Amino acid sequence: MDIDIIGVPLDFGSGRRGVDMGPSAIRYAGLHSALEALGHTVTDQGSLAVPLSETCLEGNPQLKYLEPITPVLQELMGRVARSVDEGRFPLILGGDHSLALGSVAGAARRRRLGVIWLDAHGDFNTDETTPSGNIHGMPLAALCGIGAREFVTLGGSKPAGPTLSPHQVAVVGLRSMDEQEKRLLREAGVAVFSMDMIDRFGIAEVMSRAISVVTRGTDGIYLSLDLDVLDPMLAPGVGTPVRGGLTYREAHLAVELLAETNLLIGMDAVEVNPILDTVNITAALAVELALSACGKRIWDPH
Numbered sequence: 652m653d654i655d656i657i658g659v660p661l662d663f664g665s666g667r668r669g670v671d672m673g674p675s676a677i678r679y680a681g682l683h684s685a686l687e688a689l690g691h692t693v694t695d696q697g698s699l700a701v702p703l704s705e706t707c708l709e710g711n712p713q714l715k716y717l718e719p720i721t722p723v724l725q726e727l728m729g730r731v732a733r734s735v736d737e738g739r740f741p742l743i744l745g746g747d748h749s750l751a752l753g754s755v756a757g758a759a760r761r762r763r764l765g766v767i768w769l770d771a772h773g774d775f776n777t778d779e780t781t782p783s784g785n786i787h788g789m790p791l792a793a794l795c796g797i798g799a800r801e802f803v804t805l806g807g808s809k810p811a812g813p814t815l816s817p818h819q820v821a822v823v824g825l826r827s828m829d830e831q832e833k834r835l836l837r838e839a840g841v842a843v844f845s846m847d848m849i850d851r852f853g854i855a856e857v858m859s860r861a862i863s864v865v866t867r868g869t870d871g872i873y874l875s876l877d878l879d880v881l882d883p884m885l886a887p888g889v890g891t892p893v894r895g896g897l898t899y900r901e902a903h904l905a906v907e908l909l910a911e912t913n914l915l916i917g918m919d920a921v922e923v924n925p926i927l928d929t930v931n932i933t934a935a936l937a938v939e940l941a942l943s944a945c946g947k948r949i950w951d952p953h
Contacts, residue, residue, distance in 0.1 A: 652691045652945060653739040656682065657730055658698030661723055663707070663716035664749030664787035667890040669926030674698050674744035676888075676925040676934035682744075685942055694739075699726055713778040714799055715785060721806040724753030728805065731757030735916055742941060745921030747787040747890070748774055751875045752805065755794050756814045758873045758917045765865025766794070766815055767909060768822045769902075770877040771893040773832050775841070778802070780831035787922075788832075795820065795839055817841045819869050821861035823905065824849070824880035827893045846895055854901040858908045871916040874909055874944060878922050878933055886936055888928025899936075906943040918944050 658674030678695070686693045700723075707719040727743070731754050734741040743754045748770070758764055768774065774791040777798035781788060786802070793803045796813030804811050817839040826846040828836075836843060842864040844857045865872050881902050883892035897905070909915050920937040928934065 654686055654691050654693045654945065655734045655739045655741045656693065656695040656744065657727065657741060658744045659723065659727055659746040659750045660698050660701050661720065661746040661750050663704055663720050664747040665785055665890050665922075667924065668704075669924040670745065670747050670890055670922055671701065672925045673746055673921070673923035673934070676923055676928070676931055677744045677920060677937050680931055680934040680938045682938045682941060685938055686945060689942065689945060689947055691945060696730065699723055711778070712784045713781060714802060717786065717802060720749060720786060724750065724805050725808045727753035728757040728760075728809065731917065732760040736761065740945070741917040743917070743919045743921075745919060745923065748875070748877050748921045749786040749790050750921060751919050752790040752793050752802070754917065754919050755873055755875065756805070756809050759814050762870040763819070763868065764815060765819045765867070765869035765872045766821070767861055767865055767872060767874050768820065769824055769874065769880045769905065770822060771824055771827050771879045771896055772877070772891065773822055773825055773828050773836055773843070775832045775836045775839070776829060777835070780829065780835065782829060791820070791822070791841075792835060795841070797835060797839065819865055819867060821864045823857060823861050824897055826895055827891075849897070849901065854897070854904050855908065858905050862908065862912060866912065866914060872909060872912065872914045873917050874906070874915060875919040876906070876921065876940060878920065878937055881936065886933040888924050888931075888933030889922050890924050890927070891922070902940060903943050906940050907948065910944050910946055915944060
């Protein structure tokens with residue numbers, strides 16, 4: 652497989668600094684060489700240029716830093732679209748989760764896309780429901796065409812309609828939601844597989860159901876992985892940790908089952924914050940999960 656690594660050192664969308672160093676931390680954890688050891692051809696395209704937040708104005712308090720975020724996501728959208736169109740696998744390193752509006756929109760440019768959103772949070776707020784104004788809590792809603800027009804369309808650079816059908820999206824690992832966000836998710840018809848469902852049925856069954864949702868009438872699957880989907884005992888280096896997350900093996904099996912479909916066309920690994928981490932273990936875990944997405948197995952029964 653030909654893999655394009657693209658770093659997005661974006662931290663405007665979150666309320667805590669440091670996640671802009673996530674791409675460097677993941678690279679430092681040995682991503683490039685580990686992917687090559689699996690037999691893949693890897694091109695590291697470097698990181699997108701992102702202005703310093705200290706030099707930018709917050710703007711609308713319900714859509715904080717939208718103006719400096721928009722051109723970064725526009726560039727990312729173009730890069731991901733080109734990578735997928737040319738038959739490569741874009742692997743996006745974050746950075747906060749607002750970047751997914753650009754990456755997923757790029758991957759979906761010429762195809763009907765199913766999306767697995769592995770995350771402790773729904774990311775389904777809008778400028779009208781957000782309690783914080785932080786844009787990293789809004790990208791999935793925007794991808795489904797819900798929210799402020801200037802965010803949904805990335806400043807007019809993408810169509811006003813939804814990038815994704817909400818009925819072809821599955822959120823897995825959810826355990827923290829605002830009440831109005833919960834209402835929007837229900838009204839949109841997004842498939843939600845919360846942690847209590849994983850407890851009841853097991854990650855294999857939950858992923859089977861999620862994959863059934865995102866492959867119904869789609870041309871491929873995109874994985875948007877927020878490292879806070881894991882329990883913070885395993886992944887402490889995230890901005891919004893929530894206790895009770897996926898175990899190490901649950902996370903790997905979830906990604907392995909996606910890889911086994913042979914329909915995975917791209918992936919985000921986001922919200923790694925080295926300032927909050929312990930000896931870079933969260934970044935190292937991001938590398939391990941990326942390897943699972945790209946075909947690494949302990950044992951191949953075939």
